[in-house]
Each structure stands twice: as structure tokens, then as C-alpha cells.
Amino acid sequence: MALPKQRHTRHRRDRARRELEMTTTKTGICPKCEAAVLPHRACPKCGEYRGREVVKKALPKLKKD
Numbered sequence: 645m646a647l648p649k650q651r652h653t654r655h656r657r658d659r660a661r662r663e664l665e666m667t668t669t670k671t672g673i674c675p676k677c678e679a680a681v682l683p684h685r686a687c688p689k690c691g692e693y694r695g696r697e698v699v700k701k702a703l704p705k706l707k708k709d
């Protein structure tokens with residue numbers, strides 16, 4: 645593994661961190677429920693990934709009548 649030869653200055657380190665903070669997170673849209681989803685992740689709302697349900701989502705509780 646490559647090792648850094650010299651330590652960067654505080655300015656360079658902090659500038660790099662600022663740059664990371666400013667980048668926006670790329671999101672896609674779930675084709676099923678149209679919620680914002682991170683790339684290569686199952687949908688947090690419906691649990692679908694590439695057209696099939698990979699995470700079981702709990703069903704809403706039914707009211708007792």
C-alpha cells in the first residue's frame with residue numbers, strides 16, 4: 645500500500661475536507677415508489693433493488709375494530 649511521504653499542512657487538509665463537505669450527494673429515484681435512493685443501495689422506503697424486494701419492510705399496523 646502506498647504511504648504518504650510527507651504530512652500535508654493544516655490548510656491543505658482542511659481545504660480537502662471543506663471540498664468534501666461541499667459536494668452534493670448523488671441520489672437516484674426509486675422506480676416503484678419514487679423516493680430518493682442512494683446508488684447501489686436498496687430503497688429505504690419500499691426495500692426494492694433492481695426490480696425485486698431485497699429488504700422486507702414491515703406492514704403498517706391494522707386498526708382493530
Ligand SMILES: [Zn+2]
Pocket residue numbers: 674675676677678679687688689690691692
Ligand atoms: Zn422504493
